Amino acid sequence: MSAAFRRHIPIIALLIGAAGLLACSPQIEVRGNSLSATKLAKVQPGTHTRKDIRTLLGTPSTIGAFNSQTWYYFSERTSKVAFFHPEVLERQLVAIHFDKSGVVKEVRRYSKEDGREIDPVDRATETPAPSYSLLEQLFGNATVFAR
Numbered sequence: 635m636s637a638a639f640r641r642h643i644p645i646i647a648l649l650i651g652a653a654g655l656l657a658c659s660p661q662i663e664v665r666g667n668s669l670s671a672t673k674l675a676k677v678q679p680g681t682h683t684r685k686d687i688r689t690l691l692g693t694p695s696t697i698g699a700f701n702s703q704t705w706y707y708f709s710e711r712t713s714k715v716a717f718f719h720p721e722v723l724e725r726q727l728v729a730i731h732f733d734k735s736g737v738v739k740e741v742r743r744y745s746k747e748d749g750r751e752i753d754p755v756d757r758a759t760e761t762p763a764p765s766y767s768l769l770e771q772l773f774g775n776a777t778v779f780a781r
Contacts (some may be wrong), residue, residue, distance in 0.1 A: 661721070666709035667692055669728055674741065677730065682738045686729060694730075703739075705730045722746060 638781040669691060676690060687705065688694075694705035707728040712720040733739045766774065 645661055660713045660715045662713055662723075664709070664711050664712065666695055666726075668709035668711075668726065669707055669709045673765070674728065674743065677738060677741050679738045684732060684736045687738065703732045705732070725749065 673691060677687065682690070684705075691707060695708040696706050698704035698706070707726075707730070709724075709726045710722060711724040713723050714720040727744040727748075729742045729744070730738060731740040731742070
């Protein structure tokens with residue numbers, strides 16, 4: 635090794651170590667529409683309409699699939715280090731229920747602590763379609779194009 639290269643070894647080692655430490659620092663990600671307590675305090679049941687809520691809080695994350703009288707605002711803050719699974723730091727769901735005339739009836743706020751773990755069902759739904767072998771799938775349309 636040359637003397638010039640030996641002089642730079644500590645600097646190279648320091649740069650490699652710094653890059654390694656930076657790669658392991660957590661990355662914070664925020665998703666959704668995070669509503670502050672002050673904004674939510676402005677929502678008054680019985681007085682605000684859908685238009686007022688859209689102006690005050692923005693477009694909802696989703697609207698109820700079975701009950702369009704409910705708007706949902708969802709936000710989540712996660713921390714991820716390198717290649718590990720992200721850790722949920724904060725989760726918020728705000729459900730705003732409207733009456734039939736479109737006026738706010740109720741506002742509910744849920745946090746990460748209100749959530750529950752669920753066990754997915756392992757069953758598979760059978761399809762009524764016939765099952766074809768690989769060769770039948772590859773050459774099945776050959777007769778259609780041959781005409």
